[in-house]
Amino acid sequence: MKRILVLLFLVLCYTNPSVAQLKKVTLEEIWSSNFSPERLESIRSMNNGNQYTLLKSNPNNLFSAIEKYDYTSLQRIETIVSTEDNSDIPYFTTYLFSEEESAIILGTQVEKVYRRSTKGIYYTYDLANKQLKQISDQKIQEPSFSPDGTKIAYVYRNNLYVFDRITSNRTQLTFDGLENNIINGIADWVYEEEFYLVRAFEWNSDGTKLAFLKFDESEVPVFSMDRYGEDLYPSQTVFKYPKAGETNAKVSLQIYDLVTENMDLVSLDSPYYIPRLEWRNNPDDLSIHSINRHQNHLKLWSYNVLTKKLSLLHEETDKAYLKIKDDLTFLPDDRFIWSSEKDGYNHLYLYSKEGELLNQITSGAWEVTKYYGYNPETSVLFFQSTENGSINRDVYSITLKGKKKKRLSSKSGTNSADFSSNFSFFINTYSSANTPPIATLNSADNGEEINVILDNALLRTKLLSYEISPKEFSTLSVNGNDLNMWMIKPKNFDPKKKYPLLMVQYSGPGSQRVANKWNNDNDYWFQMLASNDYIVACIDGRGTGFKGRDFKKVTYKELGKYEVEDQIKAAEELSKLAYIDEQRTGIWGWSYGGFMSTNCLLKGNETFEMAIAVAPVTSWRFYDTVYTERFMQTPQENPSGYDENSPLNYPELLKGKYLLVHGSGDDNVHVQNSMRMVEALVQANKAFDWAIYPDKDHGIYGGNTKLHLYTKMTNFIMKNL
Known part of the structure; x- marks a missing residue:
């Protein structure tokens, strides 16, 4: 009988981590990704709002594919493009749909330049005729479709080009690009790092014009770093880096008309930094952010390319500083949504198309931490905030008038949302300090959970056998x-x-x-x-x-x-x-x-x-x-x-x-x-x-x-x- 009890005790010790000796986490396990949680791959909602795409890839056998899934069932509907189905398609690691989803840009041999910038060999793939075309023989940066999908703008060696998908012609728009001197259409190092800006060009809504920034770095001091590598002699990386108090690049705004082939310089009112460009709904109206060197006086401009008229839409000042954000949204009638800390907390505001304040949409002693978008059919917008405590994040909806606010997430912790294009659904990714990520499909109307996409059950089970203390x-x-x-x-x-x-x-x-x-x-x-x-x-x-x-x-x-x-x-x-x-x-x-x-x-x-x-x-x-x-x-x-x-x-x-x-x-x-x-x-x-x-x-x-x-x-x- 004693022997049976001993054996039973040993079995319990082996199967119950609370009794058995727990393992200690080791550095080797950490950095071999033994504890990495499963995370939802980056999804892209299709225009219909009912389906989304995922990139599936395996670098070991050079397999990659874009697959389409249904939101509600989470079932795969079809494979849109695959290296297995078409041997002419090279292994790709990035993809971008055209606006009407008839073509895709596929990125291959993509390599890092700085923190956010990359360059690579890119192809365009036509979904109707299955035709593959190489955009350039050289590694290029930031290829971007025109709104109708027939053209692709990109940057090569600091110059801006346009590739015509129909004729395969390549047109060079600028000719003065020079390393460490002039950059057209791509941000310099400091804009990329601190303003999160890489692509510094934008198509207007009918694809007839390109607005872009030109950076004159000629007077910016040079910084160099030795690269030791494996060669007999070290090499050097040399780039323009403006240190505090030193000279920045001189930035100018230019607009190229693809119909007339004219290049126009836009004269702004003494801007020091131009960190954002965004075309308004009218293809002739461009919005421009400018901010002074102290970054405490921000201006939002509207520029009409036909009349050459520059008007001030909105300006904001602060006794300390202002930070550039990406919450600006022009509604179909050209009213716009803007975020500001002017009442002491970051909140959303609605302005008329002329820049007159209509109403404050959100308010309270909490912060809007992310603006997700606006549904014009319901006049509802979606955001993330700290209303449930500064260490937590929740997803909310609210009307443009600041009414009918709804909390769409339900668990205390950090919730983030990825909405379908028509704002019918959102994928909520939830985690807490002691809970690995859980992704669910939810209704955007009331937050109701429809499906569990991933729950990291395997990781949670694995961690039960380790010495893990709660935060x-x-x-x-x-x-x-x-x-x-x-x-x-x-x-x-x-x-x-x-x-x-x-x-x-x-x-x-x-x-x-x-x-x-x-x-x-x-x-x-x-x-x-x-x-x-x-x-x-x-x-x-x-x-x-x-x-x-x-x-x-x-x-x-x-x-x-x-x-x-x-x-x-x-x-x-x-x-x-x-x-x-x-x-x-x-x-x-x-x-x-x-x-x-x-x-x-x-x-x-x-x-x-x-x-x-x-x-x-x-x-x-x-x-x-x-x-x-x-x-x-x-x-x-x-x-x-x-x-x-x-x-x-x-x-x-x-x-x-x-x-x-x-x-x-x-x-x-x-x-x-x-x-x-x-x-x-x-x-x-x-x-x-x-x-x-x-x-x-x-x-x-x-x-x-x-x-x-x-x-x-x-x-x-x-x-x-």
């Missing part, structure tokens, strides 16, 4: 504010023990790290640290987003001051907890977070014993114009703001253990930042650890790079904290 959300009273916080404790947490504390953060303007959503691989790293008896905590201090304009913009002209004060004070408050070892407090961050962790270790040298900084900014004088001057003005105007919070200026304050990491090929936060920090610490005779990853960019990835980096950081933490 605990709370607020922490710091410097007169209740700051959002999460904490991960060891699975076998004992409140009578003392644990070392690792604080993680980013802290950049408008950012958020304390969010009720399923995050990325760093969360598994935090779980691994927790399983080794560390407590990991994250606090979003002043300057972060989604708690209103004033909370976010308090850091204006003082990046690295209030955010650092909040992290230091938060560490002090957490150290008062009975289960925190106040002599073992560390902080970690990447990019802006690395700037923060470095400053915290120096300015908070009585509070923090250890810090890791990955790819940090060490002086905002080294960073680009658009981002830095938005928050700091120029170094010439605000020298104290730049220097008093730069860790380069007080390396002698270092007392704790410091690890500094950078990729030598970082085109965003240049390795210059870390090299200057190294020199400052050397001259202050301070001991520290550092690592440079050759040719790696701001993400520091590729092959075993991430595994190596996180192994180094883990060992550093376990040795020094």
Whole structure:
């Protein structure tokens, strides 16, 4: 009988993770994607609103296909195009339908240029006659259909071209494009990085005109990076990068008429940046965003190409700064929807076609975080917001008059929507800090769930056998504010023990790290640290987003001051907890977070014993114009703001253990930042650890790079904290 009971106990231990010994997450498992959740592939709604397409691909056997599915049944209806069905079609990784869905652009051999830009070999495929045509023999950028689908505009070597799908003729529209000098139709580095603009040309509604931006970079200072590679001699990457206070590209707006073949220069009222172009419903009316260098005075213009008349539709000012968004929507009658923080929170507004305010659509002490679109048949628009708490996101609908608001999502956490083209359905992707993504098909009318598309049941089951601790959300009273916080404790947490504390953060303007959503691989790293008896905590201090304009913009002209004060004070408050070892407090961050962790270790040298900084900014004088001057003005105007919070200026304050990491090929936060920090610490005779990853960019990835980096950081933490 005793033997039977022992065997029964062993069986229960094996099958019940709560009794059996749970496994610890390992770095090898994290970076081999063992815990990656299943995510819904990017879907594209068909014009009929009842069907959508997915790209299916397998790079191992060079198979790719575009497949059509039904929204309600989720069943595959047909394969639209496939490399298996047509041997002439090369393996493709991107696709784009023409407006009327009669043709597709297929992207092959696509390679990255900078963070958002790519170039590749592109083909056009006619669905009616199954004809495949190569748009260009060379790698091109941003091919885009004309509205009728007969033409494709693209950029090659900084010049704008048009390819005629019917005749196969290629017409070159500009001839002065030159690397590191003149760019036509593609944004320069800083517009791409900070305004999220890559394609800088737009077709009008009848396909007779192309509006595009020309960037004159001739006076922008050059930045260069060595590339070590595998050759005998290193090569160099050279590009124009305007650092804070330096000369930006001169940007002009031009319009090419494909009928008359005339090129017109549009004279704007002293614009400094032109971050957005959008044609209105009338094919002769173009809307233009312009903003001054301080980015606190935004103008929305309307330009008529026939009369050459330029009129001001709307303008907005702010004592601090304004950020360019993509919420502008022109309704069929040319009224337009616009988002603004002018009442203290980001909300949606309706304006007449002449720019007169008609009404505020949304309001309240919460933020609209995403605008999804407008259904002209029902006069209802759809958006995502923080109304259910700043760490949560929900999907809502509301009328143009701001009436009949409905919450369409039902679970507390982060909900995001992908609507069908006629706004009949939406795919809701839900997750929370402790729930992997779940995708469902829902009715856009009332949010009713129709089908479950994916639920990550396999991942949830797998994680049951690992030491996974829940994220605990709370607020922490710091410097007169209740700051959002999460904490991960060891699975076998004992409140009578003392644990070392690792604080993680980013802290950049408008950012958020304390969010009720399923995050990325760093969360598994935090779980691994927790399983080794560390407590990991994250606090979003002043300057972060989604708690209103004033909370976010308090850091204006003082990046690295209030955010650092909040992290230091938060560490002090957490150290008062009975289960925190106040002599073992560390902080970690990447990019802006690395700037923060470095400053915290120096300015908070009585509070923090250890810090890791990955790819940090060490002086905002080294960073680009658009981002830095938005928050700091120029170094010439605000020298104290730049220097008093730069860790380069007080390396002698270092007392704790410091690890500094950078990729030598970082085109965003240049390795210059870390090299200057190294020199400052050397001259202050301070001991520290550092690592440079050759040719790696701001993400520091590729092959075993991430595994190596996180192994180094883990060992550093376990040795020094």
